[in-house]
Amino acid sequence: MTIRVLIVDDSALVRSVLAEVLSGAPDIEVVGTASDPLIARERIKQLNPDVLTLDVEMPRMDGLTFLDNLMRLRPMPVLMVSSLTEKGAEVTLQALELGAIDFVTKPALDVRAGLEGYAELLRDKVRAAARARPRGRTGAPTAPQPLQRPRSLRTTERIIAIGASTGGTEAIKDVLALMPADAPAIVISQHIPAMFSAPFAARMDRSSAMSVCEAADGQQIVPGHVYIAPGNAHLLVVRSGARYHCRLSDAPPENRHRPSVDTMFRSVVDNVGANAVAALLTGMGEDGARGLLALRQAGAHTLIQDEASSVVWGMPGAAARLNAAERTLPLDRIASQLLEWTQ
Structure with missing residues (x-):
């Protein structure tokens, strides 16, 4: 056609x-x-x-x-x-x-x-x-209320890792808007140019109860905070003793992307392992699919956004074909599932 x-x-x-x-x-x-x-x-x-x-x-x-x-x-x-x-x-x-x-x-x-x-x-x-599936507009959307944190949450042990591309800026906003202020730390790789990642992080900070920032090299990863990969840098999660830190890398692009979701997910496999919870959202291509599979094989909980709610079902679809996801969910149910898994 x-x-x-x-x-x-x-x-x-x-x-x-x-x-x-x-x-x-x-x-x-x-x-x-x-x-x-x-x-x-x-x-x-x-x-x-x-x-x-x-x-x-x-x-x-x-x-x-x-x-x-x-x-x-x-x-x-x-x-x-x-x-x-x-x-x-x-x-x-x-x-x-x-x-x-x-x-x-x-x-x-x-x-x-x-x-x-x-x-x-x-x-x-x-x-x-x-x-893609364009989203029609019917008027001003109402701001969602953050979910309640499960009482038995042990935030210091858990990290949520999220990857996205095409359609991801809005999908990430929808997920973060439902996260309570004391949710486990979240690391995000969204395919975005260097000049766009800081304004994107600022927009996410305004729409979430969590504290959202563009990740900095060496920054400690703590509960209640969201770290977004800068454009043109890979975001890695590294461990030092009992603490997690952000590490930025200028290694070559992977799957044509820097930041790459696969690169971030592999660092989470190596340093967080089964204590991680991961989601692969809407996006073009296959970045993140193999990394999500590695996370599932390491014992982490994994999910993908379903086709109906994705703008483009490229990355989640690739993960589905690899059987990398434990669950396939519509966008509006992803935040609650991620929180449930962090108990």
Whole structure:
């Protein structure tokens, strides 16, 4: 099946390069382009694309307002094209909250060379978006109340490890929003660029009763805290005596990713073993599947997000095929199961 793409960007150069890069794949057809959201609105009606690529800063209507309207009136897979800046990161995270499937970063210099440099990743993201389940919007969501911590919890012995990719920023938020302030420590590897991980951690901190931060090298891992891998660094869990610490590594990417979920999960196998509890959430590709299997074989409790609630069932699906998960659960039941297992 050919994936029909509409490109929405106010830059003629970006529209041209994106069209060129995407059209280079035999299974992708760029059916049209638009220089602003008002033109895009008409093109969507005329062309009925499968996937939309959307810039954030555009004339006449900004990308976020357009996206918000689109996800309420005609939900469809949207891939954001963002600038690799702190402001671009914050706006992109808002776009993911509004229902965008994923994002690609637009290089600040030499746009053509930059976009052509990750042509295959861009095409893979379009393919994943075409298979994804966009979340429609019906109004402002109500904030969930954190769950109660089980009384017999022994938090000092337990660590929860979570991996995610496409759709993961919102899935992680949903899990953390249900965690009580005194939950066991959580380590997270989410595929995200370097400029985006600190704003992402700050957003998670605002939506969780736990204390959430971007992990720092040598930082002690303690209950009630969440440690998110920085973009462009692997997060490892290491043990020193009775204490766990974060270790950051600039080792080569694994499964094309740094941070890699497999890299983090293996460190949890080596240093936490059966005292770990792990979850692999929505994401494109297979990163984390083999690491989750290693955790299960080491005696740790493991689960994956089910297909129906995942934006993309790539990583959890790969883990399912390996029989790496003890349980397969919808997103809204994952936090309670993780807590139950930490008793």
